[in-house]
Amino acid sequence: MRRSVLPWLALVFSVPALAAVWQTQDLSRVFAAFAEPSGLLQGCGDVPEAVALAGELRDRALRIERYMESIETRKAQLAQAEQALQRKLVELKAQKGGIRSRSDSATEAVRSDIERLVAVYDQMKPAEAAAILTNLPADFAAEILMRVRPETGARIIAAVEPRQAALMTAQMGARSVRKQ
Missing domain, CATH: 1.20.5 (Single alpha-helices involved in coiled-coils or other helix-helix interfaces)
Known part of the structure; x- marks a missing residue:
């Protein structure tokens, strides 16, 4: 019985509210204050x-x-x-x-230049390559030696005087450590 009463009560209370809203037709006036400064x-x-x-x-x-x-x-x-x-x-x-x-x-241009340079040293005789590498800065010579084929690099280092070979080998080791 309770359930049938609730909808009727809602209808009874909402009809007068809807009628008031309908009469005003402007909701802003319903909620606005009517007092003007004057x-x-x-x-x-x-x-x-x-x-x-x-x-x-x-x-x-x-x-x-x-x-x-x-x-x-x-x-x-x-x-x-x-x-x-x-x-x-x-x-x-x-x-x-x-x-x-x-x-x-x-970077790609530098890489291709280095590859060409390494290919040149790979084709040279070890004694000639050793003579040139001893006149280059040690870090640059070590970079070239790291990139040539291992057999060619071993022959070039063998052709370099021992002090210079030790310096190049140290540079090669330092380069490997820096990369890590």
């Missing part, structure tokens, strides 16, 4: 507290309005700054891609 003091002009309160309320309303305007201005500025940052981010990503491709092509 009508606030109607009949209360001789009460100093009421006059002071009305003035304070007007001042607060103006401050709130200015604050809301400044918030809207800041929102617009933030939106513009965000768009500028997005454009800059896209630009920087494009530049990064360009730099990376140039760097990759330069």
